[in-house]
Amino acid sequence: MVDRSRTLRITTHVLLVLGVLVIGFPIYYAFVAATLPLELATRVPMPLVPGDHLMDNVEQAWRRGDLGLQLFNSIVMALGITAGKIAISIISAFAIVYFRFPGRMLAFWIIFVTLMLPVEVRIVPTYEMAVNVFTPVNRLLEVLSVPVAIDPLGYTISMRLQWNILDSYFGLTLPLIASATATFLFRQFFLTIPDQLAEAAKIDGAGPLRFFWDVLLPMSRTNIAALAVILFVYGWNQYLWPLLITTDREMMTAVIGITRLMPSPDDAPEWNVAMAGALIVLIPPVIVVVLLQRWFVKGLVEEEK
Amino acid sequence: MAEVRLDRVRKSFGSFEAVKGVDVTIGDSEFLVVVGPSGCGKSTLLRLIAGLEELSGGDITISGRLVNDVEPKDRDIAMVFQNYALYPHMTVFDNMAYGLKIRRLPKAEIRERVGRAAAILQIESLLERQPRQLSGGQRQRVAMGRAIVRNPSVFLFDEPLSNLDAKLRVEMRVEIRKLHNTLKTTSVYVTHDQVEAMTLADRIVIMNGGIAEQIGTPLDLYERPSSAFVAGFIGSPPMNLVEGEIGQGAKSVVLAGGTELSLNSPLPQGWGGRSVTVGIRPERLRLDDSKADLAISLGVELIERHGADTVIHGVLPNRERGEVIVRLNETPTIAQTDRLNVKARTADIHLFDAETGKRLELEKAA
Amino acid sequence: MLKRVLFRNRWLPYALLFPQLLITLFFFIWPASQALVQSFYATDPFGLSSRFVGFAEYTRLLADPLYHNAVLRTLVFTFFTTSLALAAGLFLAVYADRVIRGQNTYRTLLIWPYAVAPAVAGVLWLFLFHPTYGALALVIRQTGVNWNPLLNGTHAMTLVIVASAWKQVSYNFVFFLAGLQAIPRSLIEAAAIDGASTFRRFWTIVFPLLSPTLFFLIVINVVYSFFETFGVIHAVTRGGPGGATTILVYKVYADGFVGLDIGSSAAQSVILMALVIGLTMFQFRYLERRVQYN
Ligand SMILES: Nc1ncnc2c1ncn2[C@@H]1O[C@H](COP(=O)(O)OP(=O)(O)O)[C@@H](O)[C@H]1O
Ligand SMILES: [Mg+2]
Numbered sequence: 016m017v018d019r020s021r022t023l024r025i026t027t028h029v030l031l032v033l034g035v036l037v038i039g040f041p042i043y044y045a046f047v048a049a050t051l052p053l054e055l056a057t058r059v060p061m062p063l064v065p066g067d068h069l070m071d072n073v074e075q076a077w078r079r080g081d082l083g084l085q086l087f088n089s090i091v092m093a094l095g096i097t098a099g100k101i102a103i104s105i106i107s108a109f110a111i112v113y114f115r116f117p118g119r120m121l122a123f124w125i126i127f128v129t130l131m132l133p134v135e136v137r138i139v140p141t142y143e144m145a146v147n148v149f150t151p152v153n154r155l156l157e158v159l160s161v162p163v164a165i166d167p168l169g170y171t172i173s174m175r176l177q178w179n180i181l182d183s184y185f186g187l188t189l190p191l192i193a194s195a196t197a198t199f200l201f202r203q204f205f206l207t208i209p210d211q212l213a214e215a216a217k218i219d220g221a222g223p224l225r226f227f228w229d230v231l232l233p234m235s236r237t238n239i240a241a242l243a244v245i246l247f248v249y250g251w252n253q254y255l256w257p258l259l260i261t262t263d264r265e266m267m268t269a270v271i272g273i274t275r276l277m278p279s280p281d282d283a284p285e286w287n288v289a290m291a292g293a294l295i296v297l298i299p300p301v302i303v304v305v306l307l308q309r310w311f312v313k314g315l316v317e318e319e320k
Numbered sequence: 321m322a323e324v325r326l327d328r329v330r331k332s333f334g335s336f337e338a339v340k341g342v343d344v345t346i347g348d349s350e351f352l353v354v355v356g357p358s359g360c361g362k363s364t365l366l367r368l369i370a371g372l373e374e375l376s377g378g379d380i381t382i383s384g385r386l387v388n389d390v391e392p393k394d395r396d397i398a399m400v401f402q403n404y405a406l407y408p409h410m411t412v413f414d415n416m417a418y419g420l421k422i423r424r425l426p427k428a429e430i431r432e433r434v435g436r437a438a439a440i441l442q443i444e445s446l447l448e449r450q451p452r453q454l455s456g457g458q459r460q461r462v463a464m465g466r467a468i469v470r471n472p473s474v475f476l477f478d479e480p481l482s483n484l485d486a487k488l489r490v491e492m493r494v495e496i497r498k499l500h501n502t503l504k505t506t507s508v509y510v511t512h513d514q515v516e517a518m519t520l521a522d523r524i525v526i527m528n529g530g531i532a533e534q535i536g537t538p539l540d541l542y543e544r545p546s547s548a549f550v551a552g553f554i555g556s557p558p559m560n561l562v563e564g565e566i567g568q569g570a571k572s573v574v575l576a577g578g579t580e581l582s583l584n585s586p587l588p589q590g591w592g593g594r595s596v597t598v599g600i601r602p603e604r605l606r607l608d609d610s611k612a613d614l615a616i617s618l619g620v621e622l623i624e625r626h627g628a629d630t631v632i633h634g635v636l637p638n639r640e641r642g643e644v645i646v647r648l649n650e651t652p653t654i655a656q657t658d659r660l661n662v663k664a665r666t667a668d669i670h671l672f673d674a675e676t677g678k679r680l681e682l683e684k685a686a
Numbered sequence: 687m688l689k690r691v692l693f694r695n696r697w698l699p700y701a702l703l704f705p706q707l708l709i710t711l712f713f714f715i716w717p718a719s720q721a722l723v724q725s726f727y728a729t730d731p732f733g734l735s736s737r738f739v740g741f742a743e744y745t746r747l748l749a750d751p752l753y754h755n756a757v758l759r760t761l762v763f764t765f766f767t768t769s770l771a772l773a774a775g776l777f778l779a780v781y782a783d784r785v786i787r788g789q790n791t792y793r794t795l796l797i798w799p800y801a802v803a804p805a806v807a808g809v810l811w812l813f814l815f816h817p818t819y820g821a822l823a824l825v826i827r828q829t830g831v832n833w834n835p836l837l838n839g840t841h842a843m844t845l846v847i848v849a850s851a852w853k854q855v856s857y858n859f860v861f862f863l864a865g866l867q868a869i870p871r872s873l874i875e876a877a878a879i880d881g882a883s884t885f886r887r888f889w890t891i892v893f894p895l896l897s898p899t900l901f902f903l904i905v906i907n908v909v910y911s912f913f914e915t916f917g918v919i920h921a922v923t924r925g926g927p928g929g930a931t932t933i934l935v936y937k938v939y940a941d942g943f944v945g946l947d948i949g950s951s952a953a954q955s956v957i958l959m960a961l962v963i964g965l966t967m968f969q970f971r972y973l974e975r976r977v978q979y980n
Contacts, residue, residue: 023784024784027781027784027785028785028788030781031778031781031782031785031792034774034777034778034781034796035792035795035796038795038796038799038852038855038856039795040814041807041810041811041814041852042810044810044813044814044821045810045813048813056819057818057819059818059819059824060821060824061819061821063821102705103705103706103709104706106702106703106705106706107702107703107705107706107707109702110698110699110700110702110703111699111703113692113693114692114693114694114695114698114699115692116696116699116700118700119699122703122707125707125710125711125715126706126707126710128714128715129710129714130966131959131962131963131966132714132718132959132962133909133913133962135912135913135914135916135935135938135958136718136721136913136935136938136955136958136959136962137714137717137718137720137721137955137959138938138939138942138943138951138955139721139724139938139942139943139948139951139952139955140716140717140718140720140721140724140952140955141713141717142943143717143720144712144713144716144717148712150716151711151712151716189709189713190709190713192709193706193709193710193713193714198706209403209405210690211401211402211403211405212405212407213693214367214370214372214392214399214401214405215399215401215405215406215407215466216407216418217372217391217392217393217693218370218372218392218393218397218398218399218419219393219418219419219422219466219470220393220419220422220423221393221418221422222693223693223695223698224698225422226693229407229418230407230409233409234408234409236409248800248801251803252801252802252803252804252805252806252917254803254804254805254916254917254920254921255916255917255920255939258920259943270803270805270806270917271805273805273806273809274805274808274809274920274921277809277812277921280836284818284819286813286816286819289809289813290810290813293806293809293810296803296806297801297802297803297806300801300802300803301798301801301802303801304797304798304800304801305794305797305798305801308793308794308797311797312793312797312860312864315857315860315861316860316861316864
């Protein structure tokens with residue numbers, strides 16, 4: 016019996032270690048390549064022991080990919096999406112759970128359908144929105160044909176509002192900020208908070224905003240932390256949307272930028288530089304996930320409910 | 321001077337009427353207990369006083385001020401909840417101080433008031449802890465402390481002891497009453513536990529299905545229950561209620577199963593043959609082998625010996641459902657299989673109308 | 687479930703909802719309805735004129751062999767990506783669940799690929815599978831296969847499947863592990879006392895209890911394969927070679943932004959939307975039922 020369980024234990028560990036190695040191999044391989052000079056990195060087969068050119072390659076990647084700027088853009092985008100989503104979701108969940116008002120269910124459903132409309136299925140019209148955010152307003156004005164001013168000669172001057180968010184931080188973040196998932200998560204959480212807590216606060220003299228700020232927000236800390244990890248990764252890893260709306264190199268995000276470091280068939284096969292770049296780009300979200308693992312796992316698993 | 325007046329207070333949830341017109345005035349410094357079975361509308365009534373529910377009808381006045389449309393925070397009340405409702409992320413001190421902070425009291429005064437309340441409740445050593453580091457009894461004290469620091473004119477309690485274990489419940493019950501004797505704050509206390517009600521209350525409101533069945537002192541309710549419902553609710557073990565009939569000639573009561581109890585003083589003539597519910601408290605039954613007029617013969621089913629007293633579960637002859645409980649202060653030597661003769665005084669017999677459940681007044685009749 | 691305690695305020699709830707509703711209306715509802723509108727119009731590539739064509743775009747699309755091709759590729763891609771990612775995640779979770787000491791270490795070592803962007807995952811795996819320099823390509827070539835994902839469609843498909851699945855394993859692992867840990871030990875012990883073998887115990891007790899998690903993950907993985915893998919495809923194959931890795935979402939992008947065929951792209955968007963809506967509804971119906979069972 017003891018023998019059997021011991022064999023079982025060893026097999027388990029062996030299999031898990033194998034799994035870890037298989038899962039980790041692409042990164043290790045990339046890491047080794049990133050430490051090698053070009054001759055070694057392109058040798059077939061490539062050595063599997065790290066070399067000493069890591070700093071060179073990192074520097075090359077940093078300079079050529081303009082990673083300083085792009086990482087900054089990525090951070091702004093990821094943090095903007097994280098903060099924005101959490102902020103608007105938590106207050107809308109608060110409104111839906113703690114108030115009764117005409118149109119409540121309608122608002123709930125409008126938010127709910129966003130669950131079914133990932134950015135990928137509406138890229139062209141969303142892009143058009145980014146070209147001019149006021150498109151729907153203009154369309155509305157057209158339909159209502161509001162003459163803003165009529166000049167003496169009888170021409171109708173109509174008003175057109177224009178706000179282009181291409182190649183801007185607004186463009187990178189705003190369209191990705193609305194999220195049914197986060198709203199639902201907070202709604203679920205608020206529903207588990209006993210009614211008596213809000214009643215006690217009411218009797219203590221707290222109004223809705225005070226209750227939100229003093230009680231609900233501090234109580235949501237863990238949920239916020241969990242969500243923040245997930246949203247940071249989500250924001251950092253965005254690809255399609257930044258690809259569409261950034262043409263200016265100054266506004267490019269790191270994940271997009273890094274794919275441009277990949278050697279094309281005509282260039283020198285500088286995979287060592289490309290891999291150094293890839294590592295730089297994947298490290299920030301990986302660190303966030305690993306360090307905040309406890310919250311991150313909690314956040315993920317709660318999403319299911 | 322905090323007097324709380326409820327005037328035909330009603331509350332409906334949709335088509336369901338939870339409180340159907342309650343009239344009661346809670347005098348200054350009075351400790352009023354609202355008791356009744358689960359779902360009878362006690363909490364709703366309390367929440368109406370607190371302003372947590374909107375009235376569907378009637379008026380509520382606190383210290384002479386009509387508060388129908390006044391927000392809870394402006395009613396000068398404090399409430400203690402069954403689950404304590406402590407803010408989980410705040411220390412005990414902050415929990416107690418929160419209401420005072422919102423009211424922008426000076427820091428020094430807040431500290432002073434919290435300190436005083438903590439001293440009264442003996443929780444000074446807990447002030448820096450968080451609620452999750454406290455035991456149930458300690459949380460209960462903090463919840464009370466939060467109410468006390470505000471120094472309100474009315475305390476509202478919604479089953480504050482229900483989440484405690486039996487021993488602690490008895491201890492806290494005593495403390496709450498002592499506290500009231502010190503602070504003399506007008507209090508409304510909701511519970512489903514009649515023992516709590518009897519021991520705490522100056523007066524009791526007993527509710528049933530949204531209606532106040534009876535309002536009175538604990539002894540009123542005990543001695544002169546206004547209905548069979550009240551009779552069966554108050555007392556432990558509860559009053560024996562047996563179907564019966566007033567005998568022809570209105571000089572006796574015939575219990576289901578045939579036992580006839582003749583009464584010292586005759587009932588009104590017209591009552592002869594009337595169906596009634598006969599109530600006799602278990603502790604008012606005495607062992608009696610003399611075959612006296614008021615003797616009831618019981619088959620013994622179960623004997624519980626509590627030490628201080630003995631509770632005997634018996635059945636009337638020829639009747640399955642007519643259970644009669646006898647509570648004796650002595651420890652008689654009776655075997656399970658014995659038959660038993662018990663008797664009651666006429667004054668200890670309560671009669672209720674079989675249909676309406678309302679009390680039939682013997683004295684008045686006589 | 688409704689809260690009983692409510693705050694009363696005439697305008698505050700609207701103010702609180704305003705930011706989210708505004709963004710939702712502007713960037714979700716409006717674009718989605720525009721996609722619907724555009725799908726009924728044929729627009730010239732420069733967006734200068736458009737005319738109403740009814741369902742013409744849809745009929746054209748459904749008759750288009752290129753679209754059929756994309757549908758087929760998507761199904762193949764989704765099936766293999768999802769199966770691979772689920773199987774690997776479940777396998778690792780089952781073993782990690784057995785570990786008593788060191789479970790957190792394993793979790794840490796297995797969780798991080800979740801944080802890697804699909805596009806970056808694509809780049810890593812392209813290097814591994816690179817016909818000239820890739821370590822794995824070398825191994826494959828030694829088996830006699832003339833491995834070249836840059837030219838061979840099947841090889842390219844294999845590459846994007848592996849890269850996409852790799853990134854998703856962590857996610858599935860986390861959920862399966864949570865699901866496994868939620869199964870009461872006593873149940874498994876009872877089965878062990880009844881004499882069931884480890885293997886039997888897994889299939890007759892653990893697996894059925896895990897099925898809600900599995901179902902949830904299938905939906906999530908399908909949605910992932912459909913949409914989020916765009917980065918892998920765009921970074922690695924650009925839908926090639928010869929359309930071999932052009933999945934539906936890539937085609938929406940390619941037709942809309944490269945081919946500038948707005949009408950067709952819009953019609954494709956609408957079809958995809960219908961698909962997501964169907965999937966979401968399906969999942970909700972299922973979740974509801976599950977709640978009732980419990
Ligand atoms: N917010 C509400 N909505 C609908 N029905 C309610 C609400 N609050 C209480 N009720 C109903 O009113 C009745 C009385 O409730 P309550 O006052 O809480 O009873 P209790 O005497 O047990 O405290 C119950 O039947 C309950 O279901
Ligand atoms: Mg109650």
